[in-house]
Amino acid sequence: MKKRTINMKKSLAIAVAAAMMLGICPTAAPVNAADSDYKYVYASLDWAEYWQNENVYLASGSTLKSSSEEADARGEYDKGAFDVVTRATKNHGLHRGSFQCDAVIRDTDGKAYEISYWTSEEVSAKDENGQDTTKKVVYAVLTDGSKIQFDKGTITYTENGETKTATMEDYEVKGIKYVPVAVKTEDYADFCKKYSVTEDASAIEGGYTEKALKAYTKTAEVTADTNGLKVATKNADGTYSFAARKTGSNSGIKNEAQKTVDETKIVKTVRSADDAETYGAFIRVDLTGDAYGDLGANMQTVRWDYYGNDSTYTNKLATYGTKFAADNWMHKSMGVQLGLTKSLRCQLPEGTDGTGYWKVTVYALGYQDYTFEVQATSENIVSDNKGDEKVDTTELQKVVDEAKKLVKADYTASSWASFETELAEAEDELKTPHTQATVNEAIAHLQNAIKDLVKVQKETETKTPETKTDINNDKNNQTQTAYKAKVKLNSVKNTKGRKAVLKWKKVKNADGYVVYRATKKNGKYAAVKTINKGKTVTFTNKKLKKGKTYYYKIKAYKKVNGKKALGQFSAVKSVKIKK
Incomplete structure (x- = not known):
């Protein structure tokens, strides 16, 4: 009986898939x-x-x-309705x-x-x-x-x-x-x-x-x-x-209860007028803290309710809807940014200036509606009468110049890619600065990207029980003299007894070789053997762990004034220890 039920489910799934391929909308069960x-x-x-x-x-x-x-402070056309x-x-x-x-x-x-x-x-x-x-x-x-x-x-x-x-x-x-x-x-x-x-x-x-x-x-x-x-x-x-949305207690996600925001893990900050203007908004509230990431990933949209000077939140003056990217945004490490843009979807009631009391409600997938209250002062509201603003890019230029001194090879590919994105944004802002606020934002984002860069672990020649005599002294016996020879590593094979046998092509005029090993292709490589004869083109690495994969690469070296000048790394080859 159980098997029949499973087969029926499979048949239903196939039928549904076929219907969708034909452009037929399958029937959803009530x-x-x-x-x-x-x-x-x-x-x-x-x-x-x-x-x-x-x-x-x-x-x-x-x-x-x-x-x-009409373009906003960032030169973007976000002043329409919906x-x-x-x-x-x-x-x-x-x-x-x-x-x-x-x-x-x-x-x-x-x-x-x-x-x-x-x-x-x-x-x-x-x-x-x-x-x-x-x-x-x-x-x-x-x-x-x-x-x-x-x-x-x-x-x-x-x-x-x-x-x-x-x-x-x-x-x-x-x-x-x-x-x-x-x-x-x-x-x-x-x-x-x-x-x-x-x-x-x-x-x-x-x-x-x-x-x-x-x-x-x-x-x-x-x-x-x-x-x-x-x-x-x-x-x-x-x-x-x-129709207007209904409040419910179901998450809409299978096997997940509706989530609520943990207020102890969210920090709410009404940002300055300059910070608001970086997003083309006239008011901005940031959510940071340990819980902002999941809320930000599930955030669909945000509603703002304005109460003017009513600190009791009794008499609502206006309600505003928002759009993602135009009003709301989130950052991988700098929090969720919630804003309002003066536009066809948001004009303040006559006789008000945006200062006073607001309720902000975040609608998020799988979440109970998250509503919180904030108070804005004149320092938080972008003025309509700023006049001609002089934009100073001196500090941004300094940060960009420092960023350009960084070396790509020193950092992981993932963190460098994020850094490059922010650097490109900063350089764009330098070429065409919009406002002092957008310049300041570019500085903050680039500095944050620099802080988030992750250093790669440099290959180091560390001792192992098998090779400690030679390797312990290698660091002191090396020279920075250029030596461009590169080894061709032909093969790495597993032989009986948990061994890996490496074979490579002899490098002309080399005085020896250093063999490096790691347990991940892009991991930290340690020197496991220094070979002091240029004619030797094989090495057996013993006492390896069965079932584990090892990665190898080799450098040739030449003695210069009594010290070893190391050549370039060979390509990496790997072997899984099966016997």
């Missing part, structure tokens, strides 16, 4: 009999659809999708939009790449001196399951078996990709044709893992009690409207 008139799923909604019935501010004469041609957020930058944090947003990269040929999440890997490469090293390669996994490589605006993808490249034009953040919705059963097939839908038992995924921010893959399980649920209604013209 949660219970009382809810049989509705299907409960996740749907991707644009910003206008999400906020349309949330009673948020919209400038008179505007539509929810109205845009603006239109698509567009970015042209090729360097900074594109992957953060994929955590909870419907994000698309477009290239100069008009091709669109719908992003699901980002990933990266360390691959073998050659450094400037031709030595073996690694580099970090970043990929975007698309919603259709395919993958593109992305490197500062250069896109590499495969089409019909052929590898092609393209250049990024811009990046769009269209809305929220996992909004829990209830759709009438009779409308469900039509709804699936018009919206990207994620059903129960399907994967929900997004993001990119770096420091406090973690990519995720979870399983959807939307019910009538899922927090943030919106009821979809089909209009006479065939479009859909979405």
Whole structure:
């Protein structure tokens, strides 16, 4: 009986997959009999659809999708209503939009790449001196399951078996990709044709893992009690409207209880006016502390309620909706940044200036709504009457100059890649400084990236029981005299008795060789044998551990004034000890 149940599940899964391939929207099971008139799923909604019935501010004469041609302090066009957020930058944090947003990269040929999440890997490469090293390669996994490589605006993808490249034009953040919705059963097939839908038992995924921010893959399980649920209604013209979100106690994620924010692990800071302006906002609140990472990775959007001078939070003057990238952002190590931009979606009530009392509510996937209160003073609000501002880039130039003195080979590929991104952003700001605030932001980000650089462990010649006589004295017997000889390591083989036998090609005029070993390809290599004859081209490493993999490389040396001048490393070869 148990086996039959498993087979039935497999058959159902195959049928569902086949239906989806044909463009047919499979039937989602109702949660219970009382809810049989509705299907409960996740749907991707644009910003206008999400906020349309949330009673948020919209400038008179505007539509929810109205845009603006007026640039903000950063030179970005974020002053519209709930239109698509567009970015042209090729360097900074594109992957953060994929955590909870419907994000698309477009290239100069008009091709669109719908992003699901980002990933990266360390691959073998050659450094400037031709030595073996690694580099970090970043990929975007698309919603259709395919993958593109992305490197500062250069896109590499495969089409019909052929590898092609393209250049990024811009990046769009269209809305929220996992909004829990209830759709009438009779409308469900039509709804699936018009919206990207994620059903129960399907994967929900997004993001990119770096420091406090973690990519995720979870399983959807939307019910009538899922927090943030919106009821979809089909209009006479065939479009859909979405009701105000409902508060619920269900997480919407299989086998996960609804999360709450631990207030003891969150630090809330109302930033200065200068700090707010770095994001083009007029007010900014940062969330830092030990718990911000998970909240940031799951943050979908934010609502602000303004009470003016009412410290009792009784008489609300206005409510504002926001958009990710335009108003809200998060950083891998510097916290979550929540802001409001003066725009078609946010104008202060007449007679107020933004000072006073605010409630801020973060809506996050799998979380109970997180609401907190803040008070803003004139020091926290960007003034509309700043006049002509003189921008001083002296300090930024100093930090950039110091950053350029750093040597890539001294740091891990992953930390260097992040550093390079921030350095490129800082150099862009130097060329075209927007405001003193954006210059100060570039300084802070670059300094933080420098602090986060991770030093590589240099190869050192350490003694082992097998070779201590020769190796103990090697450090004192070496010279910095250039010696460019490079060994060709032909083979490393496992022989009976837990041994590894190395063979290499003789280097002309070499006086000997040093054999290095590690337990990881890019790990710390230690010298395990110094061979004092240039004619010797083999070495047997004994007493190794069965089942373990070892990595080897060799340097030739030549004696110069009584000291050893070491040549270049050979390529790395590995062997697994099986006998």
